[in-house]
Amino acid sequence: MIDLTDLPGQPRPESGPPRAERRRRRRRRTAVVVLVGLVILGGGTAAAWGTLGPVVAGFVESNDYEGSGSGSVDVTIPDGASGRAIGTTLAEAGVIKTQRAFVDAAQANPASSGVQPGTYRLRSEMSAAAALDLLLDPASRVTTRLTVPEGLRATQVFGLITDSTGIEQAQIDAALADPAALGLPASANGNVEGYLFPATYDVNPDETAVQLLSAMVARSKQAIAELGITPEQEHDVVVMASIAEKEARTPEDMAKVTRVLLNRLAADRPLQLDSTVSYAVNGTTVTTTAAERDIDSPYNTYRYPGLPAGPISNPGEAALKAALEPTPGPWLYFVTVNLQTGETKFATTDSEHLAYVEEFRAYLRANPEQ
Template identity: 50%
Template sequence: MTLPTPPGGRGQHAAPDAAGQSLSAWAAGLPRQQAPARPAPAEWAPPAPAPPRRRAGVIDRHEAPDFPIADYARHSSSSADSSSDDATGRMPGLGDGTPPPPPGEPAGPGAPLPPRPRSTWSRMQRRTDGAPVDPDDAPTVAHPAVAGTPPPPPVDAHAEEDAESLFDDHTGGLEVVVADDHPRRSRRARRAAEHHEEHDSAHDDDHAAGDDAKPRRRRPVAVVLSLVVLAALVAGIVFGGKALIDLVNPADEDYTGQGTGSVDIRVEEGDTLSDIGSTLVEADVIASVGPFVDAAETRPAATGIQPGVYGMRQQMSGAAALDLLLDPATRLFSRVTIPEGFTVARVLQRLAEETETPIEELNAVAADPVALGLPAYANGLAEGWLFPATYDFEPATTPQQMLQAMVARTVQTLDELGVPEDQRLRVITEASLVQAEAASPEDMGMVAQVLDNRIAIGMPLQLDSTVNYASGKDGVTTTAEDRANPSPYNTYYARGLPPGAIGNPGEDALNAVLNPTPGPWIYFVTVNLDTGETRFAVTADEHAANVALFQQWLRDNPN
């Protein structure tokens, strides 16, 4: 049966035990001073649920005997003062052979007090020795409910009995349940419960899903397509990367063989082997520069490739192209050698013959000092300014370019020799006389000294070379009529140097004029035209004897 709630606050109604008496009825006999009043909370708040827990030394209430609380209270003071429990440590009537009192009758005054379990009752007793209070022993404090919290539902007696029955087991004993106030354990327990609930829910879902929840196997077609796509990506990366590398750094490709057809390429002044290779690539003579340069590194002669035009073939190997460039016959140019002492007329004729250039075009340029590029101190005279040397003229070279190159070479030589500009016309003129009269470089310095000695004393130069130039003849001999020509170039007729050169002197003649061989000579004559033997004399008699030797040579060589 259900007993009314004892005064002093809300309590739990215990379910009837095996003897037919509830725990509430048993506790009703306690003195009021022994049952501390619990303060009623301002508003009801549901307690936090805690899992039931069995503790060591707890007595199951179903095995506890029914005895009056009054007798227990009467002997509580003596029990509290005792330092130990009975020898058995058990309550009377619990297995010690003492029969419990009949229901409804109080135990006798001499009945022993029931023992208090150490693990539970000691914690319920307040400490009076000044030791720190365990937080678990702190009195329960009611807190006001948060504003806006709905009022608690009415208490149902049967619901409390059902909740209280949850803590009962089937052992038949009295169980004292102590709530677990430790927040960590409560939180850990809740997490474990939630985990088990989620696991059970997922397990149920898997069973409900059935075969649909099982992973499906990949089909062979999808695997093959994936492999094909992967292979395509790899191939694209490989070939695309190779194309990019070839674009940034082209591979050194090379043709094979000696090539076919013909093409002209030009090597400029100052071109390196790489420059020449690039020119060959542009003309499709070779495929790339690398093989050509590699072949040239093993051929020391490759560094001597001269500027000019070369007749090559297309699509040749790098090595074959190098061999062709080193062949002198490959170079397309006209090599023209102008000897020292040649007059302008003879120079133009040589150019026309060697370069297949019309003589009329050459004469027209030579007659125009501006087109010829003569310096102002040349006095408009082309004679003496076409420097004697060997020239290589390419097929496309114009007559003006040819003659200008010769004039530029003369000016360059005068610059190198350090001849002042106001002296250059005189030096060129005298050097042309030395070039025409001296048979060897060793005699040039002495001839130059004879000319200076005669000019110094006002004596006519009397040179047959000037007579023939004035008459337009060739040779070393003159006639009386030739020597009577009133031309300013006739040194028999006019004193001093002629107005201009009678030929184009070389560098040796120019050096002889600038550095004549010191000596008192007034006369000189070549006595042997085959050997060029020349004799110098100071007096007229010495000179007459030398002239006789020359006449004898002429008789011996009538042709």
């Protein structure tokens, strides 16, 4: 016999469940497909985010917690993180339930663009909207903002660090013992002085001394590179910038101070700078004594010719630029005649210089507290 059911176009005989039962099954399958289609279409990108919960008795499980949560969780938001990245970080830390919940909360809150990088103290299992509110609240931010002014010595920078952060001096000393780990350039000769760039740094609670000092060194190297300072120039430029930073207040005066240094070096004259002697004796005043100016130190520019052994402060960008591009001029001397205003006068002759020195002495007599 020929099996007609195997021929194309031939009707297949009835088999299996009755036809009515098969129709009921097809209707149920169609209903399920339509329901899933509606959920996907209605959810839009939610399906792509994988946040659709299981369907239980016709309901979709919520992708968000309710309330303000409990406990304490410290979460670090990196610089440049997107809303999705922040949502992922919060979800992985157990702060919120899903990434999608945070994205939705951020889209509903115009202030969400104001979230800053740093470490925040949040809570476990809180709603995404509540988590976003804490991220926008400065009181929740446990990151320390450390500002390093221009012209500080390394020891002064270390003092700021230990006073403002959880990093202790012993940790700093351990970091300094391995200068290679800090990324110092070869011209630094393993010394961080001059390479702790003046700027504002965000210090997280778990940040180490190596990480913080490395960030300062990296910022210094960035400024040096952006100014086009070559490796061959770097040592002398940083040293002169560190002097200019201590001796002058304005970029204009810094560039003239650098010219004085170069003119004296070219004339084979000692620099005779109180600032370098003060560094050698760890002094705190702008003037020095005769005994201090006679000490045997590679930083004593009264006793030894040429530039000091290394930088005497940590210069900022303006001082670095002034050292790289000194103002043309014949000056051989400079004197800051007013410590309050920073007024500095430049001279070419000995007699002119002595007149400015006397002006400075008169200022000191009138202002003994200086």
